Amino acid sequence: MNSVADSHRDGSGFTADPAAGFFDEMFGRGDQVLPHYRKLAEAFAELGAAELEAKRRRLDLAFLRQGVTFNVYGDTRGAERIFPFDLVPRIIPAREWERLENGLTQRITALNLFLHDVYHQQQIVKDGVIPASCILSGKHFRREFANVAVPKDIYIHICGTDLIRDDRGEYLVLEDNARCPSGVSYVLENRRAMKRSFAGMFESVGARSVDHYAQELLKTLQYIAPPGVADPTVVLLTPGVYNSAYFEHAYLARQMGIEIVEGHDLFVREEHVFMRTTKGPQPVHVIYRRIDDDFLDPTVFRPDSLLGVPGLIRAYRAGNVSLANAVGTGIADDKVMYYFVPRMIEYYLDQKPILPNVPTYLASEEADLPYILEHLPELVVKAANESGGYGMLMGPKASKAEIAEFRRRIEADPRNYIAQPVIPLSRHPTHLDGRFVGRHVDLRPFILCREKTVIVPGGLTRVALRAGSLVVNSSQGGGSKDTWVLYGNE
Amino acid sequence: MLSRVAHSLYWMARYIERAENVARILDVNLQLFLEFANRDDDDRHDRWLPIVRATGDLEVFRAHHPRATAASVAEFMVFQQENPNSIVASVCQARENARMVRDQITMETWEELNHLYLFVLSPQARQIWLDSPPDYFNQIKTSSLLLGGLSAATHLRNEGWWFNLAGRFIERADKTSRILDVHGQALPATGLPARLSQADALAWVSVLRSCSAWDAFKSLYGADVHPRHVAEMLMLNENFPRSIRFCVERLDEALRQISGVSDRPFSNEAEKLCGRLAAELRFTSIEEVFNAGLHGQLDQIQLHLNQIGEALFQTYIFHAFETGPETRRVQQEEQQQQQLP
Incomplete structure (x- = not known):
């Protein structure tokens, strides 16, 4: 068997680059493969370059053939692309995962308590922990839902929290996606692809399964069925085939064995929701909605919405249908609210946050604004309510004109912006052009909330395929990796 | 469904x-x-x-x-x-x-x-x-x-399967009728042609080939091609899977499976029309078809198939699900689905 060191000679092996100054998932800060990566490195060293290339081509073809694709906006022809997939999996040892699990559970628990509070007594505001103005000015705060009870007091049932690691390997929370987080289908499909291509490696390394996600999700949805409904009908509400995440919607519906519906498949009669079927109207009890609050019901929110269901909100308020996630969770993943999450954890749970935030400056804080404006070329600026890498300024990479443009925007609407130092994201060996090179990664685990919190071990590891890039979004040249959580620590 | x-x-x-x-x-x-x-x-x-x-x-x-x-x-x-x-x-x-x-x-x-x-x-x-x-x-x-x-x-034999089958057979029946009609203009308006040129014979063989029917035809009628037999095979044959009758009977079956009432004559307009067309194809001889004029008869069949399709839509679909207006597409795209992977 080749040792890892031997494989360096033919150029196909993994190499450490401690001088680059980043934390490397495989090497840490040093030049030796970390214990939990050892078996994987050995297994890869046995594969020739040609064999790897062949596996990779087969995988790309399989993804295309299966239609595991996403749509790119503004690209009308041939708009579907496969999400580039990297062959080298990211590995998380058991003790590290346990800490992540505890940290994420703590965080989602606090966020759900916060949402209940903010839509009821607003004690956290009264106690001066969060300024009222920050909440009331939030674009996704739904004041019409004040004092509306939601089933089991859970607001966020499905959360996708983005984690990064800094140059010391410290995990930090980058953001909470508490509205319609997407990407879990790639977690499942990437695993399927890896199992097919590297069956042997799974045996030797021992990664925990992610296959039960769909069952857990279904249980989570059934858990919030309206009272008295023993055998609830659950559906997934999609914007439709032109949505970027349509593949995922169809995929999850299929895995759960539930109907995927569009707004015009549903209608409301006497505050109950029905779907139009070939056998006439059928009642619907729980809706896993993958459309934003704004589009849910044209009679309450955006009147021009063609995607929603007129009367849905009345049925929801009457408690005859449940929505996951609940209406109004957007206030919890507002980037200004993000700043306060560590305080929420202390306030509601009386605990220290297990997973820290990235240091954050609020443009709306008098103390922070001048600092932000002075240091724009060093900072990352984010709009409070955008996602997917849109509405963002990467100071160090931005042109003077872009910086000036953001300065104008921040000054015009400080509530809408936060700034953070550029975090030198950890890197991971990635197979590109026949070589293994370090590329920056992040991690999005998916968290499910019912009577307990369930986190399927793993998550979506996104990787910035362009050299030096810190942006992992698919629309900006990002790809993904399978994520293996080990049973043990090596 | x-x-x-x-x-x-x-x-x-x-x-x-x-x-x-x-x-x-x-x-x-x-x-x-x-x-x-x-x-x-x-x-x-x-x-x-x-x-x-x-x-x-x-x-x-x-x-x-x-x-x-x-x-x-x-x-x-x-x-x-x-x-x-x-x-x-x-x-x-x-x-x-x-x-x-x-x-x-x-x-x-x-x-x-x-x-x-x-x-x-x-x-x-x-x-x-x-x-x-x-x-x-x-x-x-x-x-x-x-x-x-x-x-x-x-595929599970559920409702979806029968809708799939209905679509396949209504389309195939329609297309077979059109293929059969391609060389119909060489025929007299009513009745059968007196004699066939070699080119015409070849054209009729091509009609059979279009439907993968040439081999089956030979086993039924021999290699001598006559429009009478071609039409009989592609319209009225009960066992050939691309004949109009075969397709309409499968369509009829699919419609009955969808409604779940196979023992009564019909429970909706689509079933009624389809049953009627199936009966007509079953109780018609090819001489009658030619006496009335092949082209006109095929036109009638296409018309009936359209009506069945329309009735099916009215019965089960209720309202149109066309790809919506451009705004619908824009709104579908607009939905952020937080952090596209």
């Missing part, structure tokens, strides 16, 4: 069947026309036009092509996306429908249809077409047949 899903399954099957039948018609006629290489342009134009009429929209064709030649007809019926019935357009629509009901069709079906879609849009499809049209048509036919086989072998 959701009405929209039923609608999409039905149209997915129809479009696949349509692509296959267009490939069949073109394949056979392109080969047949090689035999007429010495004819003049006008004659060829006259021979190609009915084929366009049988499968596509004559008006759309005229808007794009001044003359019907082998090249222009083939371009129009294979590649031209402006022709909603071209092979490429049919495959794209089949796949678009499949995408809307991906959770309802089996993985195997989806992958094969996606494969066909990627093929028809690929540059090498064009190349195969240029090198050898029969190879191209073969790919289309094989893929369609494979899709039929895959769903037969993997």
Whole structure:
């Protein structure tokens, strides 16, 4: 068997680059493969370059053939692309995962308590922990839902929290996606692809399964069925085939064995929701909605919405249908609210946050604004309510004109912006052009909330395929990796 | 089952069947026309036009092509996306429908249809077409047949399956009637032709070949081709899987499975119309068909099939699920789905 060191000679092996100054998932800060990566490195060293290339081509073809694709906006022809997939999996040892699990559970628990509070007594505001103005000015705060009870007091049932690691390997929370987080289908499909291509490696390394996600999700949805409904009908509400995440919607519906519906498949009669079927109207009890609050019901929110269901909100308020996630969770993943999450954890749970935030400056804080404006070329600026890498300024990479443009925007609407130092994201060996090179990664685990919190071990590891890039979004040249959580620590 | 899903399954099957039948018609006629290489342009134009009429929209064709030649007809019926019935357009629509009901069709079906879609849009499809049209048509036919086989072998026999079948057989019945009509204009308005030229005989063989019926025909009637027998086989035969009667009977069965009332005469308009058409095909002799005029009879069948399709829609789908206005598409895209992967 080749040792890892031997494989360096033919150029196909993994190499450490401690001088680059980043934390490397495989090497840490040093030049030796970390214990939990050892078996994987050995297994890869046995594969020739040609064999790897062949596996990779087969995988790309399989993804295309299966239609595991996403749509790119503004690209009308041939708009579907496969999400580039990297062959080298990211590995998380058991003790590290346990800490992540505890940290994420703590965080989602606090966020759900916060949402209940903010839509009821607003004690956290009264106690001066969060300024009222920050909440009331939030674009996704739904004041019409004040004092509306939601089933089991859970607001966020499905959360996708983005984690990064800094140059010391410290995990930090980058953001909470508490509205319609997407990407879990790639977690499942990437695993399927890896199992097919590297069956042997799974045996030797021992990664925990992610296959039960769909069952857990279904249980989570059934858990919030309206009272008295023993055998609830659950559906997934999609914007439709032109949505970027349509593949995922169809995929999850299929895995759960539930109907995927569009707004015009549903209608409301006497505050109950029905779907139009070939056998006439059928009642619907729980809706896993993958459309934003704004589009849910044209009679309450955006009147021009063609995607929603007129009367849905009345049925929801009457408690005859449940929505996951609940209406109004957007206030919890507002980037200004993000700043306060560590305080929420202390306030509601009386605990220290297990997973820290990235240091954050609020443009709306008098103390922070001048600092932000002075240091724009060093900072990352984010709009409070955008996602997917849109509405963002990467100071160090931005042109003077872009910086000036953001300065104008921040000054015009400080509530809408936060700034953070550029975090030198950890890197991971990635197979590109026949070589293994370090590329920056992040991690999005998916968290499910019912009577307990369930986190399927793993998550979506996104990787910035362009050299030096810190942006992992698919629309900006990002790809993904399978994520293996080990049973043990090596 | 959701009405929209039923609608999409039905149209997915129809479009696949349509692509296959267009490939069949073109394949056979392109080969047949090689035999007429010495004819003049006008004659060829006259021979190609009915084929366009049988499968596509004559008006759309005229808007794009001044003359019907082998090249222009083939371009129009294979590649031209402006022709909603071209092979490429049919495959794209089949796949678009499949995408809307991906959770309802089996993985195997989806992958094969996606494969066909990627093929028809690929540059090498064009190349195969240029090198050898029969190879191209073969790919289309094989893929369609494979899709039929895959769903037969993997699809749960639920409502969706019967909608799929209804779509396939209503389309096939329609296309067989049109294929049979292609050379119908060589016939007298009513009655049978006195004698057949060799060219006519060849044309009737091509009709049979279009429907993969030539071998079966020989075993039933011998190698002597007469329009009487061709029409009898493609219209009234009870056992040939592409005959109109066979297709209408399968359609009738599918409709009854969907409504779940197989023991009563009919429970809705679609069943009534379909049962009536099936009975007519069953209790008609080919002499009566020719006495009334083959072309007129085929026209009637197409009309009935349209009415059945319309009634099916009224009964089960209730309201249109067309791809919505542009705003719907924009709104669908607008939904952020936090952090696209």
